[in-house]
């Protein structure tokens with residue numbers, strides 16, 4: 291079954307399931323992305339900080355999937371925030387990807403102590419109005435960071451990509467996004483493949499549907515309306531993670547998975563992460 295699209299607040303459509311390549315070494319990235327494209331993925335999520343944009347570009351160049359059928363996301367690294375630096379970093383990323391236009395560009399982290407978000411976001415608005423990117427969004431932004439951008443520029447991010455999985459379900463932030471027309475995208479949707487995938491509740495839901503733990507966790511996200519970008523370098527898992535469109539959880543399953551929230555992040559806290 292084909293991967294459905296979601297429509298962002300700027301009218302751009304984006305596949306609801308894509309392929310993430312964080313921590314995929316440069317020399318393994320081309321093969322992993324090629325497997326994902328062969329398995330039907332059309333959206334790829336990379337970042338300047340992942341140091342594998344060139345390998346993503348090589349996989350895209352070698353694939354026979356038409357460019358217009360692909361949705362490519364990359365992210366501006368913290369050290370490149372600021373108006374001029376953002377414009378230069380965008381050119382570098384696009385050249386590495388071998389593309390003349392990007393689908394989605396994200397500010398990777400707000401780094402609030404550095405105070406560069408608004409200048410950075412003005413450069414994003416310029417890239418958007420110049421037609422160099424189809425959609426602009428952010429990552430790891432808290433409500434106050436989002437409000438600051440909108441108040442200063444009037445440009446509402448299309449997407450906020452945040453840590454989200456059943457152990458950290460971001461109920462309040464998702465509600466804020468809904469009110470402001472921002473699409474929620476989940477990073478580490480599988481909880482980085484750790485304890486979440488061996489959790490008893492997850493196993494019970496998986497057994498009930500005769501599916502794997504990863505598949506029912508991805509279904510939970512999809513049924514919340516979240517965009518997911520699971521990562522794997524193993525071809526069988528890459529295919530398994532995209533094979534989630536021919537079954538559905540019931541309300542009870544969704545509630546059971548939502549009930550696993552611990553309130554604890556696996557990754558950094560955006561309010562205090564200021565690394566550049």
Ligand code: NAD
Nearest residue numbers: 310311312429477478479480481482483504520521522527
């Ligand atoms: P994930 O939740 O996607 O988990 C990936 C891990 O889960 C794999 O390394 C593997 O160990 C395991 N796994 C994957 N499929 C499996 C399966 N079917 N069965 C069993 N185990 C399986 O974690 P992630 O890579 O951290 O997140 C996904 C993507 O999100 C990243 O690749 C990246 O693109 C993005 N991301 C963004 C940020 C950000 O700050 N914006 C931070 C982290 C990740």
